[in-house]
Amino acid sequence: MHKADSTKGTILIVDDAMDMRVFISALFKTSGYRTETCRDGSAGLAKAREIAPDLIVLDVMMPGTGGALMYKNLKTDRLLKDIPVIMLSAVGQRSFQHYLKMLNIKLAEPLPDPDAYLEKPPDAQHLLDTAVGLIALRKG
DSSP: OOOOOOOOOOEEEOOOOHHHHHHHHHHHHHOEEEEESSSSSHHHHHHHHHHOOOOEEEOOOSSSSOOHHHHHHHOTTTTTTOOOEEEEEOOOOOHHHHHHHHHHOOOOOOOOOEEEEESSSOOOHHHHHHHHHHHHHHHO
């Protein structure tokens, strides 16, 4: 990407905690990305369909439609399934993987693991590096 480009891509941040949305959004905006934020999985899924982001940062535990259900809906939607997802949660990765296994029992096609899984609170540089790498892979 050149400095002349207005944005390096669009990142959708879905987290019920306002401080996390603000922190992650500021991190990506100062690095040249456009961000959109939502506070639950149903709003996040609608926004993903509307804007087709280059990457989604998704909290696991949220009231209402949580991140795990949103992840399932993303990965079973033919238009959204290829968008890379960074799961970000206070829930350990092993617990989330167990949950995915339980979901997969009921599905004809198993859900893939997330592209990345980071525990809260995330290290800002690690989150940024992970996002940059996933977006670069997708854009080829």
